Amino acid sequence: MSSTRIAVRAGALTAALAAFLCTTATAVSVASAESPSARPAAVQADVPAGVTAGVAVFDRQTGTFTEQLNTATQFRSASVVKLLIALDVLWNRSPDALPAADRGRIDTMLRGSDDTAASTFWSNNGSGAIVDRMVTRLGLTDTARPPSTHPGYWGYTALSARDTVKIYRHLLDSAPAATRDYILGDLRQSTRCATDGYDQHFGIAGSFNRPWAVKQGWSGFSSGGCTAPTATTAKAAGAAESAGEPAGTDARTPAGADAVDLSRPALHTTGVVGAGDRSIVAVFTLHPGGTPYGKAYTDIGRLTRSLDVPGASRPAGTWVGTWGSGVRVRTQATTTSGAITTLPAGVEVLVGCQKRGQQVSQPPYVNDWWAQLPQYGGYMTNIYLSVPENQVPGVPVC
Incomplete structure (x- = not known):
């Protein structure tokens, strides 16, 4: 010293x-940081104190789940619903057939989690009907359009960890190759700074070396703290990520077993990890009211690093x-x-x-x-x- x-x-x-x-x-x-070979064969999700989590890790090589925790629990999706919005736009359409403006919107919506692009598709393509269509097409069981009290808030779409795995399995195994390559190509180019000024390389992106492809979600935080020459100006302090989602809202769906919490800060990391996109990872989290973004970012990172993710390479340090x-x-x-x-x-x-x-x-x-x-x-x-x-x-x- x-x-x-x-x-x-x-x-x-x-x-x-x-x-x-x-x-x-x-x-x-x-x-x-642990080397993959040093990790035990079975690892249970380590959920930080005060955090509510829904977790699913699916090994595509063996066709089995290596992690399952509250997999059917519904969370408000925040920007993870942008996967469904993009798939709906591309349903029965080749990416090459899209107008240049729509391709640009999908690119910025998936890479930079742009809200304006998502809102344009939401308004133009039927709003909640987008979710209804994708539920039927993909056989989703826990996914639902935003509550009737908030029909325009696409970030309030209900989604679970197991349904998120289904979405990625469809994208990887059933979608046309052009659609698969286009959407995953955008997710592989996820920018550290989202277009609203939030650092979105938490969870999967911070826990594992590339190759990975991610779609993240966040809601209910006042500042993401990420600025870079290419990032646009962040929203006003207190703004939530999803368009039309008011800051500090205490809104909830009606009380019941399937009620979705719309008030606690939410941070989600989803995507594919490893060579050949071996593992699908979905981690949904809710944090105590008032939790700073950096604290939630750290907690979801620790949770994600605790998971058994076959094929993942972990950074040294x-x-x-x-x-x-x-x-x-x-x-x-x-x-x-x-x-x-x-x-x-x-x-x-x-x-x-x-x-x-x-x-x-x-x-x-x-x-x-x-x-x-x-x-x-x-x-x-x-x-x-x-x-x-x-x-x-x-x-x-x-």
Whole structure:
């Protein structure tokens, strides 16, 4: 530890920040990421405290599920319903036959989770009738159009983990090759920053190396914390992802066994993983009211990493918690280098290695160590890592 850091710890550390570091120290996963061969044969989903989850992992090679938890539970779909919207547009139509404008809308809807594109298709193609058609076509059992109280809110479509597996199985095994390749091609090009300014590379995208293809969903958060030169301006604070879905809504479907929670923050990760798209993964989660996006992002990441996903390759590194908001990931270990993006506040990141770079001051801290983040292709200053030293214990030097 540097003499500067010793002086800081001895006198200048505020009580509030000391309490924060004390509580977040347990969130620092200082154990290296597991190699696939080290994982036990049977792994049960590790659901973080306070989180409600529906999970299904289907191994296409063996035709069996390796994970099943609350698979029939209905969740509001948020943007996962965009899979059904796209399939409906392409039903009995080749992607090449679509007008250029519609192809552009599907591309931005699936890659950047664009809401305006989804709303255009929703309005033009019958709204809830889209869901009704796809339920019949795919034999879905837990999927339903938005409640009658919110007919225009496509993000309120009810969806389950097992029905999501059916959707991907249709896409992979039954859909025309042109449709399969087109939709999966877009999902493989999922952008880190969605068009509404949310970082959408959580869950599957953050837990496994490529190849993967993902369609994510989020709803009920105030800030996604992701900015990049290509990202559009985020919606106003408090806006939900799905068009027409008011922030902070307490709306629910009528009470009953099949009631869908429309109030708690939702974060979902779905897609295919591994060579030959071996595994289909669907993870739906609800979080306590007021949960920050970075906390939910971290929790769904931990849950997804706990799953038995055949064919998945896991990135090497050490998971470490962060603090602060607006923390930038840069191309080099300097504050003058280009900013790649910003991190969701308080999110956990994978650190590959660390090296000395420009000295950064964030009173009461001073630090010249920088962490290399392989999933972002850049560096962040170690000042914003939730560790008690200038360096992260156990992480190699670059």
